[in-house]
Amino acid sequence: MHEAVDAWGRAPTQLLQVLRETQESLGYLPPGALERISAALGVSIARVRGVVAFYSFLYAEPQGDYRLLFSDNVTDRMRGSADRLREMSQRLWVEPGKVSEDGLVSLGRTSSVGLDDHAPGLLVNGRPVGDVDAARATLLGDLILGRVPIAEWPPELFAVADQVRRADVMLTDPIRPGEAIRAALARGEADGAGRQATLEEIKSARLLGRGGAGFTTGVKWESCSRQPVTPRVVVCNADEGEPGTFKDRLLLGRYADLVFEGMTVAAWGIGASLGFVYLRGEYRYLLDALRDTLERRRREGLLGKAICGREGFDFDVQIHVGAGSYVCGEASALVESLEGKRGIPRNRPPRLAEKGYLGLPTIVNNVESYCAAALIVLRGADEFRSRGTSRSSGTKLLSVSGDCARPGIYEYPFGVTVRQVLEDSGAAGTIAVQAGGPSGTCLGQDEFDRRIAFEDIETGGAFIVFDGSRDMFEVARHFAHFFAEESCGFCTPCRVGTSLLRNLMDKIRDGKGSQHDLNTIEELGRLLGKASHCGLGESASKPLLGTLRRFRPAYERRLGSSAVEPAFDLDGALARARRMTGRDDPGAHLGESP
Numbered sequence: 001m002h003e004a005v006d007a008w009g010r011a012p013t014q015l016l017q018v019l020r021e022t023q024e025s026l027g028y029l030p031p032g033a034l035e036r037i038s039a040a041l042g043v044s045i046a047r048v049r050g051v052v053a054f055y056s057f058l059y060a061e062p063q064g065d066y067r068l069l070f071s072d073n074v075t076d077r078m079r080g081s082a083d084r085l086r087e088m089s090q091r092l093w094v095e096p097g098k099v100s101e102d103g104l105v106s107l108g109r110t111s112s113v114g115l116d117d118h119a120p121g122l123l124v125n126g127r128p129v130g131d132v133d134a135a136r137a138t139l140l141g142d143l144i145l146g147r148v149p150i151a152e153w154p155p156e157l158f159a160v161a162d163q164v165r166r167a168d169v170m171l172t173d174p175i176r177p178g179e180a181i182r183a184a185l186a187r188g189e190a191d192g193a194g195r196q197a198t199l200e201e202i203k204s205a206r207l208l209g210r211g212g213a214g215f216t217t218g219v220k221w222e223s224c225s226r227q228p229v230t231p232r233v234v235v236c237n238a239d240e241g242e243p244g245t246f247k248d249r250l251l252l253g254r255y256a257d258l259v260f261e262g263m264t265v266a267a268w269g270i271g272a273s274l275g276f277v278y279l280r281g282e283y284r285y286l287l288d289a290l291r292d293t294l295e296r297r298r299r300e301g302l303l304g305k306a307i308c309g310r311e312g313f314d315f316d317v318q319i320h321v322g323a324g325s326y327v328c329g330e331a332s333a334l335v336e337s338l339e340g341k342r343g344i345p346r347n348r349p350p351r352l353a354e355k356g357y358l359g360l361p362t363i364v365n366n367v368e369s370y371c372a373a374a375l376i377v378l379r380g381a382d383e384f385r386s387r388g389t390s391r392s393s394g395t396k397l398l399s400v401s402g403d404c405a406r407p408g409i410y411e412y413p414f415g416v417t418v419r420q421v422l423e424d425s426g427a428a429g430t431i432a433v434q435a436g437g438p439s440g441t442c443l444g445q446d447e448f449d450r451r452i453a454f455e456d457i458e459t460g461g462a463f464i465v466f467d468g469s470r471d472m473f474e475v476a477r478h479f480a481h482f483f484a485e486e487s488c489g490f491c492t493p494c495r496v497g498t499s500l501l502r503n504l505m506d507k508i509r510d511g512k513g514s515q516h517d518l519n520t521i522e523e524l525g526r527l528l529g530k531a532s533h534c535g536l537g538e539s540a541s542k543p544l545l546g547t548l549r550r551f552r553p554a555y556e557r558r559l560g561s562s563a564v565e566p567a568f569d570l571d572g573a574l575a576r577a578r579r580m581t582g583r584d585d586p587g588a589h590l591g592e593s594p
């Protein structure tokens with residue numbers, strides 16, 4: 001614990017990092033450690049306990065010497081993860097969610113570890129193992145039962161091959177460290193516009209955020225740069241929590257210089273001196289290499305004081321590691337988490353560009369957005385706009401997984417059709433594609449000529465393929481469980497609504513559903529879309545509504561009764577939410593649109 005406090009300092013903002021590192025050395029977080037951390041950082045013990053309870057990778061109880069965490073995305077299930085988990089559980093004498101009696105092993109599930117191209121995947125003590133077929137599972141069991149230290153396990157077990165199947169400008173021709181920063185400085189000198197020249201170039205390129213929502217990056221940066229308060233802050237969102245997305249894993253693992261280059265260019269543009277990468281806990285294994293790259297860049301004068309010799313251009317980056325919470329990918333929840341708190345999304349306004357990290361003007365962008373920004377500054381907005389469509393310029397990385405012969409990363413200019421991606425990835429007999437993960441769009445066969453572009457199909461990058469052997473009801477039911485699990489519980493419509501959706505889907509699966517339940521799913525979906533506090537709740541019903549529209553027979557053949565059997569009084573269940581939010585307008589009631 002002392003080492004963690006010494007390394008991170010005594011500021012309350014470091015609480016999550018201190019807890020995480022203390023757990024790395026003790027195996028879990030015993031009550032005494034929590035009290036000492038509370039005293040050392042000057043935060044109440046209630047807040048410390050609240051943070052531990054919020055993050056699923058923080059443990060208040062002892063864990064096994066070997067900690068197996070199975071990835072539980074739909075792609076893992078499609079490749080047999082449930083069988084592997086069952087076999088492992090029997091062989092190691094431990095139930096999922098428990099620690100074995102001898103303390104040797106703990107077995108758990110987590111929503112997705114970002115190994116969909118190597119499904120089924122899992123983490124062993126934080127290290128990734130992909131392609132876990134029966135033979136690999138047996139080998140893992142042998143190593144654990146033989147109590148072989150992880151450091152002595154065959155290194156190929158942990159090798160995650162990044163399968164780049166199609167490369168365009170971002171992945172083919174990586175820039176040399178410092179090139180884009182120097183280009184930004186030179187452009188500002190050439191036209192005398194200084195930092196503004198960088199902002200103009202990003203705006204002119206019409207770069208839209210690659211995290212999924214597609215906000216105009218140049219506008220966000222400019223708004224932040226105009227805030228009178230300093231220091232300003234650049235945050236890289238490397239939470240990559242959307243199940244089915246793994247393209248940031250590639251960028252962080254093999255293109256880290258490009259990511260940091262983009263962040264530094266952003267810092268120049270907005271006049272920031274503080275930088276953070278928020279790395280998802282599942283990617284903890286990338287941390288050491290990322291820190292080495294940062295250290296090298298400091299030695300090369302690309303971070304720290306007077307970057308590239310420019311007096312007054314001071315900027316550095318710290319990496320904070322998350323601890324297993326999907327909602328922390330939402331930009332304001334991420335900033336809360338960076339401040340060492342529970343990741344509860346903030347009320348807006350104010351926007352983060354005005355008051356973000358510790359109340360300072362802050363930009364939060366996706367990993368890929370920073371990479372694109374570096375390319376724009378180096379090669380110019382015209383070159384960038386020469387790819388893609390008029391409204392979606394540049395290229396997009398897609399994480400392709402599921403029923404296809406060639407899963408992996410595909411970089412395409414925006415505007416590529418779904419059909420083209422299916423063809424390139426060797427998909428056959430496809431009945432559906434889930435673009436953008438559970439919170440994205442379910443596409444049926446009649447939509448395969450639609451295009452990946454902000455004006456048509458928006459996606460943060462996930463592209464999950466389903467062939468005719470898949471049951472789209474089960475896919476949607478799985479996603480309903482995902483959202484109920486990941487809802488942070490802060491607002492009642494989402495907390496109650498996601499649980500109700502999950503229960504309704506289970507009821508239908510059990511053959512006890514009725515037509516009334518299908519109607520309720522649709523009503524609840526509309527309500528969640530309108531009344532939720534953040535994007536998680538807004539998206540939670542999308543996979544259900546999408547599959548209901550396109551694959552209704554998959555639901556209807558399970559209905560046990562045509563009679564109306566309400567499982568609960570939905571409007572009554574939401575009455576408390578109305579009281580809490582002080583709303584009683586028609587929009588806060590079911591079936592009454594304003």
Ligand SMILES: Cc1cc2nc3c(=O)[nH]c(=O)nc-3n(C[C@H](O)[C@H](O)[C@H](O)COP(=O)(O)O)c2cc1C
Nearest residue numbers: 209210211237239240241329330331365366369535
């Ligand atoms: C529940 C939820 C999870 C999100 N997860 C991520 C994520 O893992 N990575 C990401 O870049 N954006 C994520 N976002 C979007 C961010 O809130 C934000 O829009 C994005 O980081 C902005 O960067 P961009 O403009 O470069 O896309 C998430 C949003 C929501 C509502």
Ligand code: SF4
Nearest residue numbers: 489490491494534537
């Ligand atoms: S919508 Fe869901 S995830 Fe978002 S704040 Fe409300 S409860 Fe939390």
